[in-house]
Amino acid sequence: MKFDGDYAMTIGGKAVTGSATFDVVNPATEAVIAQAPDATRAELDAAVDAARAAFPGWAATPIDDRRAALNALGDAILANIDGLKRLLTAEQGKPHGDAESEIGGAGMWLKGAATLDLPVTVNEDSAERYSETRHVPIGVVGAIAPWNFPMILAMFKVGPALLAGNALVLKPSPFTPLTTLKFGEIAAGILPPGVLNVVTGGDALGPWITGHPGIDKVSFTGSTATGRRVMQSASATLKRVTLELGGNDPAIVMPDVDVAKVAEELFWAAFRNNGQICIATKRMYVHTDIYDELKAAIVAYAKTVRIGDGAEQGTQIGPINNKPQYDRVLDLIGDAKDRGYSFLIGGEQRDAPGYFIPVTIIDNPPEDSRIVQEEQFGPVLPLIRFDDLDDVIAKANATEFGLGASVWSADEDRALAVARRIASGTVWINETQHLTPLAAFGGMKQSGLGVEGGREGLLEYTNAQTVTRRRS
Template sequence: MSSYEGLLAAVVAKQGGRPSTDPATGEIVGHAPEHTPEDLDRAVRSARAAQPGWAALGHRERARLLEAAADAVDASAEALAELITLEQGKPLSGPGSRFEAGAVSGWLRATAAIPLGTEPIEASGATIDYQPVGLVGAIGPWNWPAMIATWQFAPALRMGNAVVMKPSEHTPLSVLAVAELVNRVLPEGVFTVLSGGRELGAALTGNPAFGKLMFTGSTRTGKAIVAASAGHLPRLTLELGGNDPGIVLPDVDPEAIAEDLFWGAFLNTGQTCACLKRLYVHEDVYEAVVGALANVADKASMGPGIEEHNTLGPLTTREQFRIVDRLVEQAKASGARVVTGAEPDRDAPGNFYPATLIADIDPEQPLVLEEQFGPALPIVRYTDLDEAIGMANALDTGLGASVWSADPGRAREIATRIQAGTVWVNQHGTVDPMIPFGGVKGSGYGLEFGVEGLKAVAVPRVING
């Protein structure tokens, strides 16, 4: 028996259910339970009953239980990684499914360790502390299903809330598996995962029992959640779509930055909200940067993630394959230069789209202006830095961005002019459980991670006098 099979057996529907398929082969991995709004109502009642006792445990005991939950995840880490690979597609190795399974336990431990107590308000006798919201509802994405689920439920639980979560209908088994593992140590009712489609998601966001909603996904769906929840005014954290720009200055060593540039764009086959999705390169180093990137791309091995030697896997859904294919074909038709890739086998099984670099592209092409969320990077030539910054800021997205330079001080100065929640210097897309993360403009609002992330899933209380 493969290591994942026992874990899978614990979470699949006992009969019927929604099929979850392997994006590398199209074969069914398992059937997820098809939960209903009635199941949601039962989960809410259970959460309401469990939450006061969970809150009463206090920070120290809740942190201890989150540590124990991390131990449970670590004990089944390989099984969880294999299941993520089979359902989502990312490779086991490198920054893939083993990394994601490790991030689940890592984020649980980091969240448990963050100190947060009563804080004095400077120059006054007042203090501020943070109380549980009560019930937190969360909806997760399909690109990093287990890791991002943990970003949502771990801080919410740490702050004394009960959590009801709906994963993406494309990757429910991975999140159900995380719940199976952590619920081996958590009290009954404080964390529930329900799998289902849009009807279930709409029921969750419209349910007035939730004092806080968390969502990671598209800007369009985020706007729908704002509208659906407006009647009962829950607090919201929305981490929405990004079209992250990178600006390369003329002083760089192209060979030195190529590896980090490539993985900043192609991590998880480009299916990451904070991936580098459009690259602006100064004309003095343009051809050298393009060539260095092509050398890295040509060495990357794409194939089924379950095969250890592969570093790039398939796109998770056929719909995403079609989006990337459409945008690249439009760029080719416009006269843009294909450096590498752009020739998928559309009839082959699996959603494999080759790592693609598109140079000499008009900055008004859809591949630049729309979030491709896949392995196709447009590389735009610029001559004037102010123009490059203007292009970087022109879109209604602002999740991440990056500046690449041999002079980090100069890069930081430029970073202050870019409209994004995070601007990285000589790196892109790296996250840390202690460093706050969130977007601006159409990329959403609210912060996750660190002390600010804990405060975001709590209610501030000021005592004055």
Template sequence: MTDFALLIGGERRSTPTTLDVVNPATGGLAGQAPNCTRADLDDAMAAAQRAFPSWAADEDARRQALREAAAALTAAATRIGTILTSENGKPLARAVEEVHGVAHWIGYFAGLDLPRETIYSDATKVIEVVRRPMGVVAAIAPWNYPLILASWKLAPALRAGNTVVLKPSPFTPLSTLAMGEVLAGALPPGVLNVVSGGDELGAWMSTHPVPRKISFTGSVATGRKVALSAAADLKRVTLELGGNDPAILLDDIDVDKVADGVFASAFQNSGQVCVSIKRVYVPARLHADVVEALADRAKRAVVGDPMLEQTQLGPVSNAPQYRRVLDLIEDSLGRGAVAVAGGGALDGPGYFVAPTVLRDVTDGMPVVDEEQFGPVLPVVPYTDLDEVMARVNGSMYGLGGSVWSADPERAATTAERMECGSAWINSHGGLLPFAPFGGVKWSGVGVENGPWGLASYTDIQTLHRAL
């Protein structure tokens, strides 16, 4: 185990109490995280506030510091990835890949311009639109991709000239604390502060008087609480919340080819991806073939110790989510669903659930209507495309969706009818730093990534210059 500490004003800080962090692959202890107090949080906010003026003033220095931070993370990828696997359960190769992804995101934003815009000019005046940093940003990241989703907040916030106080999930704080120490070697003291603690810490952050923006990724229920807390002080918010992404298969698909893509998206990270496929709609005449193809892939998937090279799927990342996934499977079976693969927990220690494919499921079942966030996939037959589109769009979720067809143009026309923030044709997922990402309806407020995400960490100033 490693000694983990808060990062406040560029310095490590221990706390009177700690939180146990469980290794989901074994049920044992992965490590202990510091439990941030209110006084610690006040100090972190004050440090970020002190660091803000000089950080905001020098754009060239910010770019260079971010490039150095990206390089430092690349060098530390294996060490941090190993910590991530121990607390999150994803296969080690995927964890190391996540750290490299953080470096890629930071490097992208380091090179992204934030130009002034001249919107009017004549002989007497010039009017410009200037993007100014907000101040201190409070960033709250989830447990499924704790590092890369933190970078979606850190990279644009810091590039824009803000300073940050970051809180990871209490289920996966260790890798974020380790990442924070590496980044602190490249950033001036106080520019990035990392605090860990329980759910109450997130509530303290969203009501704290210092931050001017809250950026949160997590559940719809918690996102509502963040929005309400932020509203009292008119803080700006970016909220990336839950999704229940549908995949609609059209009647001209190659079943084997499509099954590969659908299975890969639905079960990546053991199904714990906000924008992975959560439900599949299949023409009735192809339903049995698609179910069989997906079940075959589920049965062949290698589930086990995430530290082993051959492992494809690790455990569910924490005990509450493990219980929720098992409850959803049990509920669906009680309602008449059939598990053609999986159907429950695997024997042995840890939070392992067998990759589960369900047939005889319908809209109205919780396993279809709700976000499972685990290795379980319901496959629903349909007979009329217009009718299934109405069912898909009837959900209050609207994060992502996909359409699969041998005719890409037909698929694209269908995908454009989906009420979601991101739509894919013959693939699903694959997020990029330059592409905006966000949800509609209950799935979020605002977007992350690309110049749109960068702009969301700024305030607009309209500058009128008389000549």
């Protein structure tokens, strides 16, 4: 497959270049690297019509055949990993190694999802009647993926939606459309026409999808503010929704940890993918007994990390993906400076092309500061001292978010007791950000509705149907 030149949407199994385009920018250089199709309403209607036409046949396809198609899709992604990773780095900014991990993870996620099964529950089996509940596909799914992990987070939706028997209209972020458009080309050679359609466009396209009467369910990953608008728009036709939204994920580091061992892991818990992960550690509570030692170790490690263009060998952290997010992170840093908080490292802005912000660590800011209370989604981390366990758990839970959290301790039983008191959809012990297609992942409170992954995530793409037969 060619990974340069023209980019086309996939609608009804055919390449559609569209009647308009928009620029795609490399965040490391701020140079325009491609034009992507800017879908019109008519082109979206065509994608929805193609999905609706394909749905009955795909829903009637035996699930084992749908599994085989998912495995073939996964294998095709893995076969094209080199070209896809370079394209992903160019549009998203992450280093080639991280891009390769994402593309590989996307392929393996589809193959993992293919191992799931739809349950059938027998409610009654008596002389009088037989009753069972099965799970049937919803119809046409509008899947909206974000720019931080455009491929693997799209596969979070594509895998279970297709396995359950739905047809899809997939929309990537306008900041990262190119890799997904190439995925559409790959899928067109494997799936029946119309089962998976890929459309791209600017800010208008998302609301057109969420409000489209021909779409039965919306699965969205993105910010909480946008998630609220998605839910409001979907309510007009009572669309089913799955919303994976923002988080202000706490880490609680207990006094018994081996500082030398965990410092590097804790650094990457916050700064992997330049902090642009919904489940990255956003605020790190460190026990006072080890606070000074751990902060020195994390800062020392931070000084060894290379930041630069993801296409350059040796780069470990790339740029912020886009200008709006770059400006938001700079605003948070500016607020911390204005309030006189102590910076252990970073905080400066470089005068050169690219949306680069250095690793920035802030020393024990107040609990009510913006950098503690808001999701930064960038390379800025507050380290916060604590000495009372009940108090720090209360602070960890004192947020509108509840997506992820982590507890770090040499005493795993004690860490488990702490983890069970944290109001987050996922809590890790002595690690973070581990996800699998075999386990449910979702948020509490304002971090979303529903889950992705596991049997629970598969059932998000189905309706429960109970069939009762009275026996003669």
